[in-house]
């Protein structure tokens with residue numbers, strides 16, 4: 001049974017969770033061995049072991065965390081959604097008893113979380129605590145069980161069921177069709193003030209002149225049969241191994257952008273802004289991408305994204321450093337301009353990964369620049385509720401560690417056979433509306449392909 005709590009329910013009477021993590025890759029098949037037909041050796045084999053719904057996932061290449069069953073769910077809305085969820089999680093972790101023989105990133109008590117982009121959203125932000133977690137990192141495989149005090153643990157025996165590819169999907173426009181969205185892009189680009197060719201972007205300036213706004217659009221995909229989410233995740237993981245493939249509360253996708261990673265007080269982040277659309281093959285198109293992304297529009301857009309992260313990360317962490325020059329990140333559908341950043345949490349910091357995500361969200365990659373003025377305009381100008389698209393999605397543990405991606409290249413399951421896809425683009429004063437439409441089409445492609453549409 002799934003129980004969804006408000007954050008105040010949790011803070012008033014935190015449930016006592018019993019947590020146990022143990023390796024399962026050195027256990028002989030027999031009583032207590034969780035797999036009916038041997039240890040899974042790939043992400044696809046692991047996905048085949050899952051029930052067709054009610055699971056969560058955060059996987060990159062061959063490492064990651066897959067949760068199934070539900071011990072509890074916590075929801076929050078509004079501008080305090082981050083603080084409330086974080087407080088509730090701290091109450092849970094304080095009350096928990098944990099046995100962790102694994103001691104790897106993601107073992108022990110953990111939760112998945114997905115947070116709405118805007119405080120105005122009518123969509124819940126959620127923490128999801130699974131009953132079981134299968135983890136794989138550094139070639140080791142473990143299982144965690146998380147149960148409420150008094151509940152009887154029922155060790156699972158997982159049976160393999162082949163993934164069912166989606167074959168009958170069709171798509172239709174969401175809140176705005178592509179030509180109305182192009183009109184909106186044209187209107188927004190007129191509202192923006194360009195920076196000069198040689199102007200430096202100062203992260204700490206108080207200048208509130210509006211420079212960049214990110215606009216999103218949606219698309220509805222419906223299938224005759226239920227969507228086998230496991231198959232969608234398998235396709236995404238295979239085609240985008242360098243991205244973080246996720247499913248949290250039906251928000252499914254594969255993001256190239258790590259908002260924040262925290263591991264033992266070290267903070268990392270990957271900032272993307274500037275997009276080249278791949279026509280055929282990313283490798284042979286790298287020179288063309290380099291040329292486009294080093295031109296004024298995209299390089300300024302990238303500078304805004306870095307400045308916004310530097311400013312917000314400096315408010316919670318020390319020694320913030322960012323790559324001196326962006327590098328190209330080639331993916332099957334697009335090539336991005338990317339910069340990696342790192343920082344350290346001060347020794348007396350009691351902030352967890354969700355708190356750090358809250359401090360940096362929304363970056364200029366999904367809101368605009370400067371942050372405050374851009375965000376107010378996004379809420380006002382976009383006809384759609386972004387829900388959890390472009391918000392932080394990921395996981396965290398009881399020690400403050402965790403990883404939150406920006407929920408991009410994704411869709412929200414609205415029913416067993418219906419999913420709403422989202423894609424956005426950074427609008428600059430010199431944006432060409434049709435080129436921005438084409439960019440969003442390229443950003444829809446990973447989900448469309450995984451749903452059998454392209």
Ligand SMILES: C=C(O[C@@H]1C=C(C(=O)O)C=C[C@H]1O)C(=O)O
Pocket residue numbers: 214257272273274275336365366408409422423424425426427443
């Ligand atoms: C908003 C999205 O992507 C963001 C916008 C980018 C851009 O405008 O160049 C690039 C990567 C992301 O930071 C999206 O994928 O929906």
